[in-house]
Amino acid sequence: MGTVGSGAEGIAGERRQLINVAYRLLGSVTEAEDAVQDAYARWYGLPRSRQEEILSPGAWLTTVTGRICLDLLGSARARRERYVGAWLPEPLPDRTEGERAGGADPTGPADPADQIVLDESVAMAFLVVLESMTPAERVAFVLHDVFRYPFAEIADVLGRTPAACKQLAASARRRVSATRAPATVTAVSATGRGDVVRHVKEAWETKDIAALVGLLDPAAVMTADGGGMVGTALRPVEGGVRIARYMVAIADKAPGLELLERSVNGMPGLVARRAGVVMTVASFEVSDGRVNRIWVVRNPEKLRPWAREG
Template sequence: MGTVATSPDGTVGERRQLINVAYRLLGSLTEAEDAVQDAYARWYGLPRSQQEEILSPGAWLTTVTSRICLDLLGSARARRERYVGVWLPEPLPDRTEWDHAGSVDPTGWADPADQIVLNESVAMAFLVVLESMTPAERVAFVLHEVFRYPFAEVAGILGRTPAACKQLAASARRRVRAARAPVAATGQADVVRHVKEAWETKDIAALVDLLDPAAVMTADGGGMVGTVLRPVEGGARIGQYMVAIADMAPGLELLERSVNGVPGLVAQRAGVVVTVASFDVAGGRVTRIWAVRNPEKLRPWAGEG
C-alpha cells in the first residue's frame, strides 16, 4: 500500500478519520487497520474515470469502510463463539506518556495507535457497551452520535431509511444510558493509584476496601496465556485473585498509564507489557476491571516502558 502514502489525490488525508471510525465500530485496532486498507484497495482498484466522478472521495471511503466493518460485525458472533474465554476490545496506549515518538511503518503510514483520538468514545466501559449492540445499532450510533454523520448518510451505508436509522440510534442510546457514565479522570486516577499500591504490597484488606462489593473483573487471554475464563465477581474474590497473581508473578512491575484515554494500569515483566488493565469507578470504588492479556491485542504496547 505504499502508493497510497504518496498519492496525489488527497485520499491519504482521510486515513486518520477512517481509523477512528473503524476502531470504534470494531473495538479492534488490527481489524480497523485491515478494514481501512481494504477500503483504500477498493478505491485504487477503481478506474481513474470512476474516481473522478466521485465528488467526495472521503465520503466514499467512509461509506466503504463502514460497510466493511458492518460485514465484520455481522460475522463477529460466530468468531467470538470460537474465542477462548471472554473477548474484550483492544486497549490503546497514549503515546504522549511514553518516551518515544510514534512509529512509522515501511509504507510511510504512521502507527495506527497514534491515529486514534483518545476521548470518552474509546473508553473501555463505552466500547464494552458498544459490544452489546446489534451491528446496525452500533454503526448508526457511532456514525451519528460520535461522528455527527446525518441519518441520510447513515441510511446509505446501512441500506435502510433515515427514519429506521434514527430508531436504531435511539435504541443504542438507551443502552448507553443504562450503563453508568464514568467519573472524571482525576477521581479515577486517585483510585487506580491506590489499587496499584495495595496490589504491590499484596494488601488484600486494602484492595477489598477499594473494590465495590459487587465489582466484576473480566480477563481476556484469548487462550494464548493463562487467565480466568469467566468473570470474577465480588470485591473479596477479586482482591484475593489479584494477590494470588502477584504471588505467582515475581518481578511484575506495575505502571500507571492511560488506557483508552482513562487512567489504568500496565503490568510489565522484564520490560515487556503482559497485561493492560482498565477500570470503571463509582463512589470512590472500582466497579469493573477489564484485564487484557492476549499478546495479539497488546501489540500497540510493544516497546513501551
Template sequence: MGTVETSAADAATDRRQLMSVAYRLLGSVTEAEDAVQDAYARWYGLPRSRREEIRSPAAWLTTVTSRICLDLLGSARARRERYVGAWLPEPLPDRTEWERADGVDPAGPQDPADQIVLDESVTTAFLVVLESMTPAERVAFVLHDVFRYPFADIADVLGRTPAACKQLAASARRRVSVARTPVRTAQADVVRRVKEAWENKDVAALVGLLDPAAVMTADGGGMVGTVLRPVEGDARIARYMVAIADKAPGLELLQRSVNGVPGLVARRDGVVVTVASFDVVDGSVTRIWVVRNPEKLRSWAVAG
C-alpha cells in the same frame, strides 16, 4: 474535497478519521486497519473516470469502510462464540505518555493505534457496551452520535431508510446512556491506590477500593493463563489479584492511560504482558477489564 488527488495532509487526516470510525465499530486495531486498507484498495481500484465523479472521496471512503465493518461485525459474533474465555476490545496506549516517561524516540516506528483519536467514545467501558448492540445498531449509533453523520448518509451504509436508522440509533442510545458518563478526575488517584495495594499484596486495602458488586473480566484468548469467567465481588477479586502477584514475581506495574483513561500496565523484562482498564464510580472500582492476549497487545510493544 472535490478532486481525486489529495494532499499528504488530507490523506493523513482521512486515514485518521477512518481508523477512528473502524476501531469504534470493531474494537480491534488489527481489524480496523484491515478494513481501512480494504476501503483504500477499493478506492484505487476504481477507474479514474469513476473517482473523478465522486465529489467527496473522504465521504465515499467512510461509507465503504463502514460497510466493511458491518460485514465483519456480522461474522464476529460467530467467531467470538468460539473464542476461549471472555472477548474484550483491544486496548489502546497513549504513545506520547510512554515517550515522556521512558524517553522513547518520538520519531520511532508508527503504529495504526497512533491514528485513532482518543475520547470518551473509546473508553473500555464504552466499547464493552457497544459490543452488546446489534451490528446495525452499532453502526447507526457510532456514525451518528459519535461522528455526527446524518441519517441519510447512514442509510446508504445500512441499506435502510433514514427513519429506520434513527430508530436503530435511539435503541443503541438507551443501552449506552449509563456507560457514557464523563471520566472523573478522581479515577487517577483510585487507580494509583489500587496499584499500591496490589504491589503490597494488601487484600484489605484492595477490598476498600472495590465496590462490593465489582466484576473483573479477563481476556487471554486461550494463549496465556487467566480466568475464563468473570470474578465477582470485592473480596474474591482482591484475593485473586494478590494470588496473581504471588505467582508472577518480577512484574513491573505502571500507571498508564488505557484508551484515554487511567489504567495499569504490567511489564516483565520490559515487555507489556497485561493491560488493565478500570471503571470508577463514586470513588470505588466497579469494573476491571484485563487484557492478556498477546495478539491484542501489539500496540503496546510499540509504545512501551
C-alpha cells in the same frame, strides 16, 4: 461524510478519520487498519473515470469503510462464540505518555493506534457497551452520535432508510443509558480516578488484601481476556473480596512483575511488565471513589500497540 479533493494527498488525508471510525466500530486496532486498507484498495481499484465522478472521495471512503466494518461485525459474532473466555476490545496506549516516559521511538514506523483520538467514545466501558449492540445499531449509533454523520448518509452504509437508521441509533442509545450509573452515584474526576487506580497499584504491589477490598465496590466485576493464549480467568470474577484475593494470588505467581500507571483508552489504568515486555493491560471504572469494573487484557495479539511502551 467529509469532503476532500480527489488528489492522492487529499485521499491519504482521510486515513486518520477512517481509522478512528473503524476502531470504534470494531474495537480492534488490527481489524480497523485492515478495514481501512481494504477501503483504500477499492478506491484505487476504481477506473480513473469513476473516481472523477465521485464528488466527495472522503464520503465514499467512509461509506465503504462502514460497510466493510458492518460485514466484519456480522462475522465477528460467530468468531467470538468460539473465542476462549471473554472477548474484550483492544486497549489503546497514550503515545504522548510513552514519549514523556522516554519509551517511544519517534523515528519508528507509524502505528495506526497513534492516530486514534482518545476521548470518551473509546473508554473501555463505552466500547464494552457497543459490543452489546447489533451490528446495524452500532454502526448507526457510532456514525451519528459519535461522529455526527446525518442519517441520510448512514442509510447508504446500512442499506436502510434514514428513518430506520434513526430508530437503530435510538435503540442503541437506550442500551447506553441502561448501563450508565444511576444519578445517585457521585461523578469521579479524572484526578480522582487516577488516585484510586494508584492506590490499587500500591495495595496490589504490597499484596494487601484488606486495602484492595476497601478500594473495590462489594459488587465489583473483573473480566479478563486471554484468548486461550495465556492463563487467566475464563469467567468474570465477581465481588470485591474475590477479586482482591485473585489479584494477590496473581502477584504471588508472577514474581518480578512491574506495575506502571498508564493511560488506557484515555483513562487511568495499569500496565504490568516483565523484563520490559507488557504482559497485561488493565482498565478501571470508578464510582463513588471505588472500583466497580476492571477489564484485564492479556491476549498478546491485542497488546501489540503496547510493544513500544516504556
